[in-house]
Amino acid sequence: MHSARVESAGDTVPGLSAGRVALAWLTQFLVGTDLFVVAPLLPDIATSFDVSATDTGLLITAFSIAYVVASPFAGWISDRWDRAGVLVGALVLFSVANAGTALAPGFALLLVSRVVAGIAAAATGPTVYALVSTRARPQARAQVLAVVGSGLLTALWVGAPAGLLLGRYVGWQAVFVILAAGTFLLAFPHALVWRARPVPAAASPPGAPQRAGRPGTGVAVSAVAVTTLWAFSVYSLYTFLAIALHSDGRATAVTWLLVVYGIGAVVGGQVGGRFADRAGAVRVTRSVLALTAVLEAVVALVYPVTWALACALGLFALAAYAFFPAQQRHLVDMFPERATAVLSWNNSALFVGLSLAGAVGGQIVHALDYQALLYIGAAVAVPACLIARGRARDREVQS
Numbered sequence: 001m002h003s004a005r006v007e008s009a010g011d012t013v014p015g016l017s018a019g020r021v022a023l024a025w026l027t028q029f030l031v032g033t034d035l036f037v038v039a040p041l042l043p044d045i046a047t048s049f050d051v052s053a054t055d056t057g058l059l060i061t062a063f064s065i066a067y068v069v070a071s072p073f074a075g076w077i078s079d080r081w082d083r084a085g086v087l088v089g090a091l092v093l094f095s096v097a098n099a100g101t102a103l104a105p106g107f108a109l110l111l112v113s114r115v116v117a118g119i120a121a122a123a124t125g126p127t128v129y130a131l132v133s134t135r136a137r138p139q140a141r142a143q144v145l146a147v148v149g150s151g152l153l154t155a156l157w158v159g160a161p162a163g164l165l166l167g168r169y170v171g172w173q174a175v176f177v178i179l180a181a182g183t184f185l186l187a188f189p190h191a192l193v194w195r196a197r198p199v200p201a202a203a204s205p206p207g208a209p210q211r212a213g214r215p216g217t218g219v220a221v222s223a224v225a226v227t228t229l230w231a232f233s234v235y236s237l238y239t240f241l242a243i244a245l246h247s248d249g250r251a252t253a254v255t256w257l258l259v260v261y262g263i264g265a266v267v268g269g270q271v272g273g274r275f276a277d278r279a280g281a282v283r284v285t286r287s288v289l290a291l292t293a294v295l296e297a298v299v300a301l302v303y304p305v306t307w308a309l310a311c312a313l314g315l316f317a318l319a320a321y322a323f324f325p326a327q328q329r330h331l332v333d334m335f336p337e338r339a340t341a342v343l344s345w346n347n348s349a350l351f352v353g354l355s356l357a358g359a360v361g362g363q364i365v366h367a368l369d370y371q372a373l374l375y376i377g378a379a380v381a382v383p384a385c386l387i388a389r390g391r392a393r394d395r396e397v398q399s
Contacts, residue, residue: 016135020193021147023186024128027091028151030182031124033159034098034117035063037175040164040242040254044172049107053243054362059114060239064355066118068348074123075344083127084194090123091187098180102173118351125152126344131194146273146325153269153321157262161255164242220335220342222387224349226285227327229384231353233292234320236361236377237299239354244303244370253306260310264317272322273329281330284322286388291319293381300374 038045042056049056078086097120100113128148136144163175238261242254276284295316302308328346335342357377364373 016132016144020135021132021144023189023193024132024148025151027128027183027186027190028125028148029155029159030179030186031094031121032152032155033163034094034176034179035121036155036160036238037163038063038114039239040160040258041167041172041175042243043246043251044167045110048172049110051107052366053246054240054366057239057358057362058111060358061355062111063114063118063121064351064358066115067122067351068355070119070122071126071344071348071351074119075126078123078127078130083131084190086123087127087131087194088187088191090120090127091183091190094120094124095180095184095187098176098183102176102180122347126347146270149325150266150269153262153266155262156265156317157259160262161258164255164258220331220345223331223334224342224346226289226384226387227324227346227349228353228356229380229387230289230292230320230323230327231350232357232360233296233353233377233381233384235354235357236364236373236380237296237316239357240361240365240370240373243365250306257306257310257313260314261317264314265321268318268321269325271318273325275322276326276329281326281333282388284326285330286385288319288322288326289381289385289388292316292323293378293385295319296374296378296381300371300378303371303374 038059042059043053045059046053046056074086074090094117097113097117100116101110104110104113132144132148166178167175241257241261245251245254245257272284272288295312299309299312299316302312331342331346361373364376
């Protein structure tokens with residue numbers, strides 16, 4: 001049974017209260033904190049289980065692979081059954097996974113718990129966006145989604161540093177106990193506030209011309225491949241930043257550097273969305289990918305000097321995270337009839353790049369060093385920029 005039906009554009013959409021938006025934002029914040037806090041906690045986790053710091057990068061890889069595999073199925077189920085029920089179940093499963101992370105007696109079980117967390121996250125984030133978007137007024141839909149999405153990025157500069165500080169004083173396990181309790185408690189209001197079934201407005205108003213000859217699946221795969229390259233470039237830098245600073249004797253700088261990075265990411269996301277609406281999504285994606293490549297090389301150059309590293313990290317995050325909202329806008333413009341499916345593939349592509357960053361990046365750091373990884377990440381952003389430029393020319397020829 002489908003969870004929502006599409007009516008004419010004249011249908012009304014139930015109002016989206018501030019309370020619902022806040023609940024959705026908090027959910028994204030907690031899920032984002034779980035995702036981003038693992039990287040800075042890797043040195044402590046490595047010590048607890050007597051494994052190498054680079055091997056703990058597999059925890060991020062396991063989460064990401066589980067997300068990639070589960071995401072299409074979770075989206076399919078969520079679209080065809082009760083979205084609120086799927087969200088509640090996912091939050092409960094996420095809580096169980098975080099409790100398992102905190103209580104794992106060995107590294108193997110810790111990996112299993114991160115796999116379960118990845119499966120739960122795959123059903124949580126997209127379902128939150130679907131519930132919000134079907135209830136928001138069409139003319140305010142993008143703005144509401146941007147607000148809810150900022151919860152994920154806020155986790156970068158608030159959730160992750162706070163978790164790192166908490167782990168430093170009471171142990172990293174306490175971070176996941178709190179996340180388990182928080183996501184479990186959130187399941188109850190979600191079970192109540194989404195009961196009323198929305199009647200979303202149609203994607204196009206009556207009489208609007210229908211575009212024929214939509215790009216095929218191969219074009220969609222090529223389009224989201226850019227996201228994989230972008231994610232590898234960005235998260236190879238982020239995942240091993242704390243490990244590199246610990247090994248350099250600059251562990252005390254990790255927390256405030258993460259704050260600088262996170263603030264840059266939040267600002268970048270908002271700027272990217274605004275410019276994508278005004279200047280065009282394709283133009284923004286190719287421009288910020290070029291900036292990402294340049295600024296990651298700059299981060300590598302200034303890495304030994306902490307104050308210069310802070311400045312470079314802030315600028316890098318601002319440029320890099322301007323990509324994602326522009327990329328989403330571009331995909332929706334290309335595939336309006338299949339927007340939900342293509343955005344789901346885009347999320348999977350994001351985690352493919354993230355998982356590769358965790359697996360390959362650790363080996364590069366071990367064999368060479370962190371700065372070498374940054375130069376490789378910058379190089380990976382170059383073909384992403386070239387693909388974005390190529391698809392811009394394709395669109396110009398088609399138009």
